[in-house]
Amino acid sequence: EDQxxxxxxxxxxxxxxxxxxxxxxxxSGLRGLFWYRQDPxxxxxxxxxxxxxxxxxEKERLKATLTKKESFLHITAPKPEDSxxxxxAVQANQGGKLxxxxxxxxSVKP
Amino acid sequence: KAGVTQTPRYLIKTRGQQVTLSCSxxxxxxxxxxxxxxxxxxxxxxxxxxxxxxxxxxxxxGRFSGRQFSNSRSEMNVSxxxxxxxxxxxxxxxxxxxxxxxxxxxxxxxxTVL
Numbered sequence: 001e002d003q004x005x006x007x008x009x010x011x012x013x014x015x016x017x018x019x020x021x022x023x024x025x026x027x028s029g030l031r032g033l034f035w036y037r038q039d040p041x042x043x044x045x046x047x048x049x050x051x052x053x054x055x056x057x058e059k060e061r062l063k064a065t066l067t068k069k070e071s072f073l074h075i076t077a078p079k080p081e082d083s084x085x086x087x088x089a090v091q092a093n094q095g096g097k098l099x100x101x102x103x104x105x106x107s108v109k110p
Numbered sequence: 111k112a113g114v115t116q117t118p119r120y121l122i123k124t125r126g127q128q129v130t131l132s133c134s135x136x137x138x139x140x141x142x143x144x145x146x147x148x149x150x151x152x153x154x155x156x157x158x159x160x161x162x163x164x165x166x167x168x169x170x171x172g173r174f175s176g177r178q179f180s181n182s183r184s185e186m187n188v189s190x191x192x193x194x195x196x197x198x199x200x201x202x203x204x205x206x207x208x209x210x211x212x213x214x215x216x217x218x219x220x221x222t223v224l
Contacts, residue, residue: 034212043114043200043215044153087153096143096209097155097166098202 002027006088006101013078013108021073021104023088033071034098035064036087044087047073078108112137114203114216122222128189131219135182135203142184143213144176147198156199159184160207188221196223 005024013019025033032051036044048057050066057064061082063074073086085105089098115134123129135142144156155168159178176186182203188195198220202213 031209036215041220043217046212046214049212089153091209096141096158096160096204096207097168098143098145098153098213099155100145100153102152 002090002092002099004088004090004099004101006086006104008104009102010105011107013075013106015079015108015110016077018074018076018078020075021086021088021106023071023073023101024069025071025088025090025101026069027090027092027099029093031091031093033066034089034091035071035073036089038085038087038103047086075106078106080108080110082106083108114201114214116199116201116216116219118219119217120220120222122224123191124224125191125193127191128187129191129221130185130187131199131201131221133184133186133201133203133216135184135201136214139203139205139214140182141204141207141211142178142182143202143204144184144186145200145202145215146170147200147218148196153200156186191223193223195221197221 007022035047038044048064053068085103087103089100117132141160143158147153157176158166178184198218200218201216204211
């Protein structure tokens with residue numbers, strides 16, 4: 001069964017304190033792995049798509065990496081505005097549906 | 111370019127009633143997918159539509175149904191509402207086919223069943 005597990009469930013950082021979020025997955029043929037950011041009361045906002053092991057993508061203070069079993073979202077020198085829930089999702093080769101993890105709730109204090 | 115729009119944004123219903131939610135995809139996008147988000151289960155896939163055809167359906171009871179119109183707008187309907195149907199219902203659109211394109215989400219409709 002296709003499955004996505006994110007850790008930790010919650011992460012509290014001080015402003016400027018870099019860290020990483022983990023997304024472990026099992027899927028029968030990976031088409032893509034997606035990272036989204038979700039603010040309270042809003043829909044998920046697309047961040048990155050990764051397609052193959054070894055691929056990396058960056059956007060401002062965020063960098064996503066992919067291996068055959070997991071993905072990491074590295075946050076460098078975070079700011080309070082980076083506080084949100086970060087969602088990881090996988091898409092299998094045979095279907096369009098996204099399978100989501102439970103998310104990591106990130107809080108960055110000034 | 112305007113994003114995905116969903117109406118209404120908030121809805122309160124009572125058990126046994128039915129509800130219809132609407133989604134307008136990003137202009138030019140032809141594919142729409144629906145997801146249910148709850149604190150306990152997270153985001154779960156409901157259905158996927160492309161060119162007015164349902165391509166895929168998640169593990170939800172038959173009370174949940176949907177459709178897509180020729181202008182790519184989509185609606186989902188829930189009949190005989192139950193308390194457990196309280197959730198944020200999210201619509202996502204993609205340019206052609208969700209199997210090959212990134213899905214962009216709308217703000218959601220918050221449904222509360224009393």
